[in-house]
Amino acid sequence: MGFVTYEQEGFVGLITINRPKALNALNSEVLKDLEAVIDAVDLDNTRALILTGAGEKSFVAGADIGEMSTLTKAEGEAFGKIGNDVFRKIETLPIPVIAAVNGFALGGGCEIAMSCDIRLCADNAIFGQPEVGLGITPGFGGTQRLARIVGVGKAKEMIYTAFNIKADEAYRIGLVNAVYTQEELLPAAKKMAAKIASNAPIAVRACKKAINDGLDATMDDAIVIEEKLFGSCFESEDQKNGMSAFLNKQKIKDLGGFQNK
Structure with a gap:
């Protein structure tokens, strides 16, 4: 797929969102590619998945604002459904999914990470739901999953103020399971996935x-x-x-x- 790659190592699959020049931002085409890759996973021979982003700067910087800027009400709702359907597919896969968050995880990036079972991040990771600063709400499950993961009060604070948090704060509030250096992140995710697969x-x-x-x-x-x-x-x-x-x-x-x- 053009914007999403897949690798298989034994019983572990690695999905990489590969649009680094746009900080792996999610547009309709990326979401379509991601859904196709997820649908093609051989669940008979895969016991765990890792989801990450290409490059060192960004996991997923968010949904593509250029695409969203001209949407009508109906088109906005439809775009939200596309993202929600794909993220829900990740969340309900029968096998565990680990997010390896390298860099920015904002808006849709934070939301896709939250659809995974476990979140590991690099020490340069930045999380947030900045949508109200753009005149919209989170649209890919952020208002629902963030409250379930970190608690209602903290979720409302993050969403209402649109402030971002660094890796150490994400760990403190329980948004991520562990923090690693950038070099250690993917090996740590693979080690955890291999343990699950065993x-x-x-x-x-x-x-x-x-x-x-x-x-x-x-x-x-x-x-x-x-x-x-x-x-x-x-x-x-x-x-x-x-x-x-x-x-x-x-x-x-x-x-x-x-x-x-």
Whole structure:
């Protein structure tokens, strides 16, 4: 795809938004390419994904303001839906997605990072939702995901004031899981993805679904979701081999690893 590249390393896929001259800003074409790449991921042979941006300056600087500047009300709503549909697709993928945030993650960049399961960032990362300074609201899920991740009060402060935060503050408020140097970021993301991929894929997928589906449910309903997904892991080869290895004091990798069945 023109603006999005994909690489496969074992069970880990690497998606790179590749529009560095525009700081990887999201326009309709980039979003279309991103959706096509996501749809093409071989979920039978991929256990984790990493999402990053090309270059050292920017993860995703935001949505393309040049494209947005002339939109009508109807076109603005439609553009928001395009972004939301793609980001929701990332969020609901059955496998975990790690955002490796290198540089600017503003507006749509912050929003796409928040659609990932885990966010790691470089020490030069800058996060923010600057939309009210442009006369609009966040349009790709920012008003919803930011409040769920960092809390309502902090989310309202960031969105209403349109101020940006640096990597250390993003870590302090829980927006990112860890901060690395620029050189360490991608290797750290790959190491985490490999660790995820080494665990039972059926169980990891069930965990993601349990967490995501339970977030908007009452506790009584959420624990039923967990019970059913817990039960779904049993009688799988992964469960049998994992527990057998534990009981026999063996390493699962010595038995050929988990097989996703």
